[in-house]
Amino acid sequence: MAGLSGKPRRSPKGKYQRRRNPSLKSRLTDAVEDGFEAGLDLALRKTDLPLKIFPEQCPYGFEAAIAxxxxxDVSQDWQ
Structure with a gap:
């Protein structure tokens, strides 16, 4: 269904693609984990922060991350 711009209408990010490609839904958890690991690797290489200050796994699910x-929550980042 197209919107006024001629582009497909989409509700929150990603739902349109998951509806069109239901096989993507099973890969979301893996994608979040892979992205978290890549971000952690980058943070470790770019900073002198110790590994122990980072969470062991991503504290956010896919839906929360794309909302x-x-x-x-960065309230404790500099304490």
Missing amino acids: DDFLC
Whole structure:
């Protein structure tokens, strides 16, 4: 179904693609884990921070991470 711009209407990010490609849904967890590991690797290489300060696994699920109002809790980052 097209919107006024001629582009398909989409509700929150990703739902349109998952509806069109249901096989993608099973890969979301893997994608979040892979992205977290890549981000962790980058953070370790770019900073002198010790590994122990980072969470062992991603604290966010896919839906939370792509939500328009997503904001990481950084309240304790500099304490």
